[in-house]
Amino acid sequence: xxxxxxxxxxxxxxxxxxxxxxxxxxxxxxxxxxxxxxxxxxxxxxxxxxxxxxxxxxxxxxxxxxxxxxxxxxxxxxxxxxxxxxxxxxxxxxxxxxxxxxxxxxxxxxxxxxxxxxxxxxxxxxxxxxxxxxxxxxxxxxxxxxxxxxxxxxxxxxxxxxxxxxxxxxxxxxxxxxxxxxxxxxxxxxxxxxxxxxxxxxxxxxxxxxxxxxxxxxxxxxxxxxxxxxxxxxxxxxxxxxxxxxxxxxxxxxxxxxxxxxxxxxxxxxxxxxxxxxxxxxxxxxxxxxxxxxxxxxxxxxxxxxxxxxxxxxxxxxxxxxxxxxxxxxxxxxxxxxxxxxxxxxxxxxxxxxxxxxxxxxxxxxx
Numbered sequence: 156x157x158x159x160x161x162x163x164x165x166x167x168x169x170x171x172x173x174x175x176x177x178x179x180x181x182x183x184x185x186x187x188x189x190x191x192x193x194x195x196x197x198x199x200x201x202x203x204x205x206x207x208x209x210x211x212x213x214x215x216x217x218x219x220x221x222x223x224x225x226x227x228x229x230x231x232x233x234x235x236x237x238x239x240x241x242x243x244x245x246x247x248x249x250x251x252x253x254x255x256x257x258x259x260x261x262x263x264x265x266x267x268x269x270x271x272x273x274x275x276x277x278x279x280x281x282x283x284x285x286x287x288x289x290x291x292x293x294x295x296x297x298x299x300x301x302x303x304x305x306x307x308x309x310x311x312x313x314x315x316x317x318x319x320x321x322x323x324x325x326x327x328x329x330x331x332x333x334x335x336x337x338x339x340x341x342x343x344x345x346x347x348x349x350x351x352x353x354x355x356x357x358x359x360x361x362x363x364x365x366x367x368x369x370x371x372x373x374x375x376x377x378x379x380x381x382x383x384x385x386x387x388x389x390x391x392x393x394x395x396x397x398x399x400x401x402x403x404x405x406x407x408x409x410x411x412x413x414x415x416x417x418x419x420x421x422x423x424x425x426x427x428x429x430x431x432x433x434x435x436x437x438x439x440x441x442x443x444x445x446x447x448x449x450x451x452x453x454x455x456x457x458x459x460x461x462x463x464x465x466x467x468x469x470x471x472x473x474x475x476x477x478x479x480x481x482x483x484x485x486x487x488x489x490x491x492x493x494x495x496x497x498x499x500x501x502x503x504x505x506x507x508x509x510x511x512x513x514x515x516x517x518x519x520x521x522x
Contacts, residue, residue: 209283213238216260222278223267229464230273231418231472233266234410235259236403255399259407266475272464314430316423317462323469324419327412334412338405341397348394352387359383378508385501393494396487404483408476415472422461429454 216235224232236259267273316324362380366373432451 211282213256213260215282216263219267219278219282220263223273223276226276226278227273228421229418229461230270231415231465231468232273233263234407234414235263236407237410251395251399255403259403262407270471316426320419320422320462320465324416327415327419331409331412334405334409338402338409341402341405345394345397345402348390348397352390352394355383355387355390359387374512375505375509378505382501382505386498389494389497393490396490401483401487404479408479411472411476415469418465418468422458422465425454425461426458429458 213235217238220232220235223230236256267279273279359380362376362383366376366380369376429451432448432454436448436451
């Protein structure tokens with residue numbers, strides 16, 4: 156993967172790589188990824204090289220995402236593809252599944268490297284440069300995952316979420332419903348196509364076996380069998396495109412919505428904490444006229460930071476979504492056009508063959 160990262164941004168709070176635990180293990184086959192950080196020479200002092208080619212396992216990507224989520228709670232962290240079988244893929248060890256997940260992991264890393272803040276996170280540095288394997292840290296990672304999920308699921312209830320963030324939540328709910336409906340219909344179409352493909356192959360075999368019984372019909376029968384074979388290949392390509400390119404994008408955005416909802420819940424939690432501290436401070440001030448505590452101002456700053464980062468990431472996410480779905484739908488249209496063109500050409504060639512056969516038969520009768 157070749158990824159260009161924003162240049163010239165200041166990096167704050169940089170930690171030495173040695174202090175960042177990175178749980179690499181030999182539990183599963185690693186994937187090779189290449190990250191470009193700004194051409195031949197990079198201005199990023201955190202990195203020694205302009206480009207990295209590393210082999211990483213799924214759990215390394217999982218580690219990176221957890222660290223980003225913990226260290227950048229106000230930002231939207233791109234989702235990872237599911238570790239096990241995704242809907243529409245039969246076997247997690249099949250070449251199709253591995254290729255689909257590699258594409259998704261590649262996109263995950265590209266989104267991080269393209270982000271103006273996440274690309275400067277020291278944990279990305281560790282992900283790209285760590286070399287030592289440390290199996291003992293895997294258990295600590297799994298524990299951290301459980302704690303993170305539990306923390307996010309807690310949340311607080313607000314008296315009133317600001318209107319712009321209410322609109323975000325409503326949009327995400329509606330968008331999830333649309334994606335779910337499209338996914339269910341696409342799954343049903345894929346299943347029906349698979350069943351039709353099985354029947355079509357059997358249909359073509361019948362014509363092929365018929366050839367030995369009808370010598371005079373050999374060419375027409377072989378022509379029909381050839382047309383059916385061509386249609387089978389075209390339908391198989393169409394199904395592979397849906398299962399490997401279309402469905403994974405839908406699933407990615409379902410996971411993206413969950414990530415966005417998590418950030419919204421964290422923002423609400425931050426606002427609720429600020430409101431609680433503010434109320435308590437107002438009561439104390441009314442009773443003994445004490446000044447506003449510094450903690451209240453810090454909470455207010457945190458809420459404002461959350462709001463600004465969330466709005467920026469929302470705009471970036473919307474832009475990426477429009478681009479991704481435009482590309483997805485255009486690709487789907489091209490694949491369908493290509494499928495029907497192949498089928499049309501095949502059957503038109505059969506018509507020509509039959510017309511030639513009819514001409515030959517008339518000539519033979521005349522002679």
